[in-house]
Amino acid sequence: MEISLALEEKKITALTGPSGAGKTTLLKQIAGLMMPESGKISFRNVVWLDTEHKIRLPSQVRNIGFVFQDYALFPHMTVRENLHYALPKNGDETVIDQLLESVGLLQLGNRKPYQLSGGQQQRVALARALVRKPDLLLLDEPFNALDHAMRFQLQDLLLKFQREYQFSVIMVTHDIGEMFRMSDQVLIMENGKILQSGKPSDVYLNEQSGNDGILMYGKVLTCRQEEDVLIIDALIDNKIRKLKLPIHMHQKLDIGAHFTLHYSLDSPVLQIISKA
Amino acid sequence: MDWQPLWLTFRLATITSLILLVLALPLAYWLAFGKFKGRGIVEAIIGMPLVLPPSVIGFYLLLAFSPSYFFGAYMEKILGLRLVFSFTGLVIASILYSLPFMVYPIRAGLQSLPASLREASYTLGKSEWTTFFKVLLPNCKPAILTAFVLTFAHTVGEFGVVLMIGGNIPGVTKVASVAIYNEVEALNYPAANQYAMVLFAVTFVILLMVYSVNNRLLRVRQSS
Structure with missing residues (x-):
């Protein structure tokens, strides 16, 4: 990785x-949970890692929040105990009630994680990561296992928290809608390298597409040619839609490929984001 | 029936298991997550009692504990402890002999937990120590219980090592397994049977309790 x-x-x-x-x-x-072979990480002018000078700040003092893909809630503790565990010594206990209320789980504080739904567990994980008021929140595919409605709800919640507490966020996600909705910047990684970075619109939208028209993100389900038209069944916004595009845009699309489609006044522009 | 050998057996097993629990927790953690060279050697040494004949371990411990050799002489001179043919010697030998029965299940239990539990605790500002006691151990209860009981049962069943270094001193080193052997040697089968029956029954009840508790804990975990 480089x-x-x-x-x-x-x-x-x-x-x-x-x-x-x-x-x-x-x-x-x-987060300090893994060591790179060599490198330097600094946050707000504090060096977290500098392999050359043998500096390595442990995770415990980096003041980060981490939301894991599997939530990593402590199974033997109740919801409230999970949050309480995160509280620093002599920390203000009222923050636990505030957070539980914000994520709508005040009533379920005495439940164990296994008694909660996926969305509820995710909310506990988010609340727990915020107990220490982190400067940087790291989220690893946080909303991956959730349905569409729950995803939206939790995205809103995260946005609300971010505005309120003003922390920095790095989140791993595959959902392009989520990137446009939430992020100020997108980094595309491949083989341990950053391929592209920038605002979501800069990264995903072709320059030619201009600023007018409608933008759609989707996934190819079927693709066939009929005379000089390319007919695509695509999953757009969780609904299956049929698209007809001039053949000159693309000869053939891979099933499962992600794309953005920009319909402008002049002509539609299709851009493949990732192959299936 | 003379209850002393049985009482001695359970006293030895309880003391051994308790001391081993304290020793094995850090050792199991170190083996599970420690980054060090020579792990193979450490694991092989801990695992030796699983495969070596008890008489071999007993023989070397007899030499080590003997006041004619360095360790035994040192213990006797400095601490005033005579290890051969004494209860203290039996406890030390049992600890070494049952070490893998305590360490391996706990290590396996620790390794079976998702790494994210530890990592989450670290990112929440908690030390390795706090993480170990407040997050890892409570989630390893079945493994710890299994380890404790296996160690206990293994110590109850000790014979070769005890005979080599403890001999047959009533009230000091004559445990139930040795008593059974003595009674059989003297063709006193009813007495041997009484000891054997008690050991059999107690061991069965303990194992039954452990498996019931573990199954219950497992069901709770699976339902999560």
């Missing part, structure tokens, strides 16, 4: 790319 990047503070950065690209590794290295 990465060099600088992120703006108090912004949301989305990290994306195919499996095995090194997204989780990067997140864990930032």
